[in-house]
Amino acid sequence: MTSHRRTLTALHLLLVWAVMAVAVPALGFTLLASAWGGGFAAAVPALVLGVALTVGLLTVTGIPVRGLVPMCETGSRRFGWAVAVFVLGTLGVLAGLAAYGSDVDLGSTGARLALTGVPYAVAAALFVPNRWVRVGAVVVLAAAVAYGGFVGPAQSRERRSEAEIARYRERAELLYLADAPSGMELVLAEAGPGYFLVEYRPTRQNSTGYADINVRPALSPAPRCPEPVRKGDSCTVDAHGGMRTVRVFPGGRTISLTRRLPDAEAEVSSQTLDEPGLRRLLDTLHPPSDSELRELMQEKKIERRN
Numbered sequence: 232m233t234s235h236r237r238t239l240t241a242l243h244l245l246l247v248w249a250v251m252a253v254a255v256p257a258l259g260f261t262l263l264a265s266a267w268g269g270g271f272a273a274a275v276p277a278l279v280l281g282v283a284l285t286v287g288l289l290t291v292t293g294i295p296v297r298g299l300v301p302m303c304e305t306g307s308r309r310f311g312w313a314v315a316v317f318v319l320g321t322l323g324v325l326a327g328l329a330a331y332g333s334d335v336d337l338g339s340t341g342a343r344l345a346l347t348g349v350p351y352a353v354a355a356a357l358f359v360p361n362r363w364v365r366v367g368a369v370v371v372l373a374a375a376v377a378y379g380g381f382v383g384p385a386q387s388r389e390r391r392s393e394a395e396i397a398r399y400r401e402r403a404e405l406l407y408l409a410d411a412p413s414g415m416e417l418v419l420a421e422a423g424p425g426y427f428l429v430e431y432r433p434t435r436q437n438s439t440g441y442a443d444i445n446v447r448p449a450l451s452p453a454p455r456c457p458e459p460v461r462k463g464d465s466c467t468v469d470a471h472g473g474m475r476t477v478r479v480f481p482g483g484r485t486i487s488l489t490r491r492l493p494d495a496e497a498e499v500s501s502q503t504l505d506e507p508g509l510r511r512l513l514d515t516l517h518p519p520s521d522s523e524l525r526e527l528m529q530e531k532k533i534e535r536r537n
Contacts, residue, residue, distance in 0.1 A: 236299060240359055243296045247316070247355045250292055252348030254285045255324060282317070289313035289351070302358050316354045323350025323372075326379060334391070335383030349375075396524050398535065402427070404494035405446045408523060410515040412442055412508050420533040440503035442512060449496040454489045475506075488513060 258281040265277040290313040293303035302312035324347060327337065337343050349371070356368035399406060405427040411417055415431040429444040454474035456466035463479040474489040487500035488509045499512045519527075527533040 236361075239296060239299055240361070240364060243292070243299070243359075244352045244356055246292045246295070247289070248348035248352035250288050250348070251285075251320060251351040252345055254288055255321075255347045255351075256344050258282070258285055286310070286313045286317050289316055292355075299360075300358055301360060312358060316351055316358070319354035319357075320351030323353065323375070326350075327375075330379035330383055333384060334387040335379060336386060336390075337383075392525055392528065395528060396521055399524060399533075403518065404492075405448070406518055407444070407446050407492070407495075407497060407516045408519045409444060409499075409512045409517070412504055412512065414438075415440070415442060417527075417532060420527055421536055422533070423536040440501070442499065442501040442504045442509070444512060444516070445498045445500075446492070446495050447498075449491060449494075453491065454496060492516070 261277050261281055262274055266274040290306075290309050293300065293309040293312055297303045297305075297309070300312070301308075302315075303309045327346065327350070331337050331343070337346060353368045353371050356364050359365065399422055402422065402424075405425075406422070407427065408417070408420070408429060411431055414433055414435070416434050417429060418432045419428075419430045421428045421430075425448060427444075427446040429446075431442040431444075433440050453472040454468060456468060456474065456476070460466050461478070464477060466474065466476045468474045472491050474487075476487040476489070478485045478487070483502050485500055485502050486504075486506055486509060487498055488506070489496055489498045490513050497513065497516055499509045501509060504512075524533070
């Protein structure tokens, strides 16, 4: 390809891009306005007229390269070329809209409008009788597919994950996890407006038992036993401000231990776990890392309650 033909090809593709970057958004806005004002009946004539005008503009862009692109040699062939470029390019635009609807980042509004013309320029490049121009078009197409189908969605998931983690950390003073007791696993963590609840259940099916952690704002300088204590129950506060409560009921009892945290208080309780096991829960309380929160979100073991 001579220098003149390379320049002509570049200008041809640039012209296709520029025309379609203006025409396609204008067509979309026209259809939206027509549908908004008159519904489907008004949108159909606008669509037919808009497509006809857009294909007509594409046909005009083929005139300067009628000696370069075989499909642009005659008026009828240029029209067929314009239809083919319009169809292929529109498929690319629709794919881009689908990716954007899936929260793939396509840049600012100006960048998205500029990208509108790219699929049509790529489609036009496929009709240029030069191997390197066509290879370049295929490379651009492959890059778009890779970004829209894999890279972009992965980045979108990462952004959503980071945003969700940030929402959980809005009440970071309540956000605590502990090492699961032996034979148990974390089944649910629930973040409410004034609490953070963690539930542990046995890993073996058909096994009974539980252990809960309830982290909440401290309502008093130190845990205090309720007064009066119900008959049969017991409550004590140790020298370090930790509270132990035993509630008796027919067939068993519930042990609860409460400990002050820097900006909250945590209560662990269970009907089946003994006191040393509950103290191990309190001793292993820690603010969760981002990776721990991300794992809980992926396993759908954590949720927010507004």
